[in-house]
Amino acid sequence: MSHFVPESISLSAKLDLVQSLWTPHRIARFDGHQMLLARLRGDFVWHQHDGHDEVFLPLSGSLIVEFEGAEGDTVTEVRVGPGEVLVVPAGTRHRPRTADGSEVTVMLIDPLDVQHTGGVRDELTVDEFPEI
DSSP states (O other), X not given: OOOOOOOOOOHHHHHHTOOSBTOOEEEEEETTEEEEEEEEOSBOOOBOOTTSOEEEEEEESXXXXXXXXXXXXXXXXXXXXXXOOEEEOTTOOEXXXXXXXXXXXXXXXXXXXXXXXTTOOOTTOOSSOOBX
């Protein structure tokens, strides 16, 4: 049996290690899930995660998440900022983006086996999340 040594995680210190945009970095694992930190600027990829919900917790800046309508003909936007959380239900087509080209820092909570951009392949797709 291993001995657990409690240790807090400094989000600001970990964010200092994240330099690339749209590349989540893993800071913790728990119960088959992971906590990820990322820096975002601009528009991401339209995608969905069929097998699980996705959780966005902005730490700084204003994140906008666009949602595609059932017929793909309408888009609804939800703005979420520090002190707020947004849960995107499984199977919901969405696209995160930032307001006015500003940078957003965000914590994501996802299963360990999450595909970064769902089933979509794009130049922004990351296959493995760096652990910091």
